[in-house]
Amino acid sequence: xxxxxxxxxxxxxxxxxxxxDRLTDLGWQQARWLGEHLRGMExxxxxxxxxxxxxxxxxAEAVSGVLGVAPQVVPGLEExxxxxxxxxxxxxxxxxxxxxxxxxxxxxxxxxAWSEGRAEGAETWVAFRERVMAAIATLTExxxxxxxxxxxxxxxxxxxxxxLNLAPEQMIEFNLQARNTGISRLVFTGRRVxxxxxxxxxxxxxxxxxxxxxxx
Amino acid sequence: xxxxxxxxxxxxxxxxxxxDRLSELGWRQARWLGEHLAHEGxxxQVAASxxxxxxxxxAEAIAEACGxxxxxxxxxxxxxxxxxxxxxAYAAGVIPVSEFADSDDFMREFPRxxxxxxxxxxSTEHEPYADFCARVTEAVESLMQDGRDVLIVSSxxxxxxxxxxxxxxxxxxxxxxxxxxxxxxxxxxLVRNGNLLLGEFNATPHLAGxxxxxxxxxx
Numbered sequence: 001x002x003x004x005x006x007x008x009x010x011x012x013x014x015x016x017x018x019x020x021d022r023l024t025d026l027g028w029q030q031a032r033w034l035g036e037h038l039r040g041m042e043x044x045x046x047x048x049x050x051x052x053x054x055x056x057x058x059x060a061e062a063v064s065g066v067l068g069v070a071p072q073v074v075p076g077l078e079e080x081x082x083x084x085x086x087x088x089x090x091x092x093x094x095x096x097x098x099x100x101x102x103x104x105x106x107x108x109x110x111x112x113a114w115s116e117g118r119a120e121g122a123e124t125w126v127a128f129r130e131r132v133m134a135a136i137a138t139l140t141e142x143x144x145x146x147x148x149x150x151x152x153x154x155x156x157x158x159x160x161x162x163x164l165n166l167a168p169e170q171m172i173e174f175n176l177q178a179r180n181t182g183i184s185r186l187v188f189t190g191r192r193v194x195x196x197x198x199x200x201x202x203x204x205x206x207x208x209x210x211x212x213x214x215x216x
Numbered sequence: 217x218x219x220x221x222x223x224x225x226x227x228x229x230x231x232x233x234x235x236d237r238l239s240e241l242g243w244r245q246a247r248w249l250g251e252h253l254a255h256e257g258x259x260x261q262v263a264a265s266x267x268x269x270x271x272x273x274x275a276e277a278i279a280e281a282c283g284x285x286x287x288x289x290x291x292x293x294x295x296x297x298x299x300x301x302x303x304x305a306y307a308a309g310v311i312p313v314s315e316f317a318d319s320d321d322f323m324r325e326f327p328r329x330x331x332x333x334x335x336x337x338x339s340t341e342h343e344p345y346a347d348f349c350a351r352v353t354e355a356v357e358s359l360m361q362d363g364r365d366v367l368i369v370s371s372x373x374x375x376x377x378x379x380x381x382x383x384x385x386x387x388x389x390x391x392x393x394x395x396x397x398x399x400x401x402x403x404x405x406l407v408r409n410g411n412l413l414l415g416e417f418n419a420t421p422h423l424a425g426x427x428x429x430x431x432x433x434x435x
Contacts, residue, residue, distance in 0.1 A: 042426040164389050177406075177415055187396065192323075195389075196396040198414060202421035205256060 003140040003188045004196075006045075006148040007156045008034065010059040012180045015094070015216045023058045030181040030204065030212055031059045031150075035066025037203035038148075045069050046145035051077030051135070051155065059150040059181070076135025079152035080128050085110050088119050100216060108172055111154075115168030125168070132158045140188045153178035160184060163193050174198070180214045218364045219415065220356065220405040221260070222375055223249065225274040227399045230435050238273045245400035245423065245431050246277030252422035253282040253367075260284040264359055265369035266293035274400070275369040284367060292355025295371035300342045305329045308338030327391035334387040345387070352377040360407050372397040378405060382412050398423075399433045 011027030013020050023031070038045070048071045050060035056078070060071040083093040089110045094103060113119040132155045139147050151159075157174035160166075163186060178199055185197035204212045226242030228235050238246065263284035265271040271293065279287070306314040310332045316322040332338055334345040343351075352374040359366045376394035379385060382405065385393065397418055404415035423431045 037424065040426070041424050042429065164383060164385060164393075166383055166385075170383050173413055177413060182416075189320075189323075192392070194392055194396045196418060198417035200416055200419035200421070202419065202424050205252070205421045207255065207257060 001142070001144050001188075001190065003143050004146045005136070005140055005186045005188065006146070007159060007184045007186065008059065008063070008148060008150050009153050009156055009178045009180060009182050009184075010053075010055040010150055011062070012214045012216070013055040015100075020094075021054045023055055023062075026212060026214065027055070027180060028058070028062055030214075031062030032066060033203045033209070033212070034181045034183075035063040038063070039066055043146065045148050047072065047139070047147045048149075049074045049077075049139060049147065050150035051075065051079075051152070053078050053152070056150045056152065060148075063148065063150070074135050074138055074149065076131045076138070077149060077151040077155050080114075080154050081122055082107065082110075082154075084122050085114055085119055089113065104176055104216075108176065111172045111175070112168065115171070128154075129158050129162055133162055136186075140186075156184055159186070160195060160198065164195055176215075178215070180216075218360075218362050218366075218407040220359065220366045220368055220407065220412070221253075221258075221402050222356075222368045222370065222378060222405060223274065223278070223402045224372055224375055224397050224399060225268075225270040225369060226277065227433050227435070228270045236269045238270055238277070241431060241433065242270070242399065243273070243277055245433075246274040247280060248422040248428070248431070249400050249402070250278035250281035253278070258282060259365070260367040261364045262286045262288065262359060263367040263369070264288050264290050264293065264355075266295070266371070266374070267291050268294055268371070271369050271371070275367075278367070278369070282367075290355045290358070292351045292358075293368065293370040293374055296348055296373045297342055298373075301329055301333055301340060304340035304342065305332055305338050308332075310338050323395055326395060327388045330391035330394075331387045348373070349377045349380065353381050356405075356412075360410070360412070362407055362410075364407075375403060378412070379403075379414070379417070382414050395434075397434075399435075 011023045011030040048064050048069045050056040052075050064071040086093050115125045153175045157171045161171035182199040182201050187194040187196050226245040227239045229237050229239050265275040267289045311325045372394045376390050379393050380390040398420050401418045401420045403417045406413040406415045
């Protein structure tokens, strides 16, 4: 039994708008390019899944549209609630007075405090990890084949850092380095799991697509 | 800002008298990578490799399309001598066999050898694990400079050592990470205020496309 799990961060979402949870035009384009790239590689997928968030479902939908595999929703891969965590720490979500860089710097501090149990939101760090890993198990246990799952920067970072036994600081670094539609990969063989790729964007590595390499 | 693009050598000549030279496929993998990087508009201030032949040949093939301002050879980027570790670990009873039945067998036993090497639990003339990690890290750090893009060509072992250094991996995870590194793959280590961050791991965009699927190799 072996499963190759391709964890794909969603395409660019609407960061500066009222509703972050939908893809921008560029986000849709990134996800379609990913689908076309995978079709061109001729790596078939047995299953395409996403978490329940709209930006994750839309990403899976765009890839599925190209590959012709119907997407399924697997709860558990959703992002942590950044807005609630920032609010608990006394901050406004996406404070317009901050640059993106300052926003992510602030988020780093809030996440670290969360991991240490100092900034409890609706969901604890441990509960977040458990539900992400439960979703990973649903996608891989007792199965064979290749699975693509559209998720988010934090949920992918949590899966990778849990499998590698990493400290919370490193989960946060993975989270903040994750690029839109970046591919990370885990290979499950029997009882062993291999970390096989992080944050690759082969579908965007062309000079005319340079504008499509985005972090938010 | 600035980054280190860390490349594993192309496919070497496993199963022949001399592993330490690229196979024909290895040369092609490295040339494709050079062309991909050049097409992306990449330009490196420094290209460094270990002094093993497979490192130098990979660097040479990349440079055909994507040259660097400066090229240097650093023995600190050389691979461990796995044959020595394997025979010494077998002699000490760390592993039950000196040859592996299949790749699954190898993938199961390899981390045990690395773990025993780290714990110094068998006698060997090989350089100690801690020294290996230290000299690789030191060689890479000697190339780090904010604002400078550096290409490094080395092997799976040194690349896994840098993953260990950046992520804080234990010996078993380090060994498992090592096993998944593709020939001619690159990883990107970002230089930020004198520290390294992982930007990307084990990418092979130059081997995409069905006509190049046979080029995606581990050994």
